[in-house]
Amino acid sequence: MAHFDLEKILPKPPLKEPFLLGIDGLSRSGKTTFVSELEHLLEMSGYRSVTFHIDDYIEPEQKRYNTGHEEWYEYYFLQWDVAKLKEHLFDSIMERIPPENLKADVVLIEGxxxxxxxxxxxxxCVLFLECARDVRFGRENEETQKNLKKFQERYWKAEDYYMDTVKPLERADFVIES
Known part of the structure; x- marks a missing residue:
């Protein structure tokens, strides 16, 4: 796991319940692995947590492919119904927590x-996992790497748009090298 100090990230108890912690990063930056290890660290530190993965809310293919828009636009703007997720996940997170986790101290959202x-x-609080493009691309399986054009036209252009317009490295509360 990338090194970081949990004490710096989480405020001193008692936490606002739940404390909503975002784990942001570009594709294949290690978010899911990081979250898995973070869940364990939270548990060992006495915190109860529940995790949501933004990829569980991806729109059906017909809404995000062959729409007439450029591929990067489809990935960035159509992959998720941004307004619906804001309303039905982010703005109502307490309703989404499974009953067995209602006493969660920390809610992790990864994506x-x-x-x-x-x-x-x-x-x-938001953590951004920073990872070089060549390292992330190397984490793709060999078959997926063969479709370089898809990465260039869909994923990397959308990532560049995000980095240039949203500036997540500047907006994140913490940047962690992964």
Missing amino acids: VFLQRDEWRSAFD
């Missing part, structure tokens, strides 16, 4: 593009 304007204000 790409979390600091877009529509969602950023929902978080108490």
Whole structure:
């Protein structure tokens, strides 16, 4: 796990319940692995947590492919219904927590593009996992790497748009090298 000090991230108890912690980062930056290890660290520190993965809310393919827009636009703007997620996840997070986790101290939301304007204000704290593009691309399986054009036209252009317009490295509360 990338090194960081949990004490710096979480305020001193008692926490505002739940404390909403975003784990942002570009594709293959290690967010899911980081969150898994963070859940364990939270548990060992006496915190109860529940995790939501933004990829669990991806729109059906017909809404995000072959729409007439450029591929990067489809990925950034159509991959998720941004307004619906704001209303039905971020603005009503307590309703989404499973009953067995209602006493969660920390809610983790993990995903790409979390600091877009529509969602950023929902978080108490956001970590951004910084990872070089070549390292992230190397984490793709060999078959996926063969479709370089898709990365260039869909994923990397959307990531560049996010980095240039939203500036997540500047907006994040903490940047962690992964």
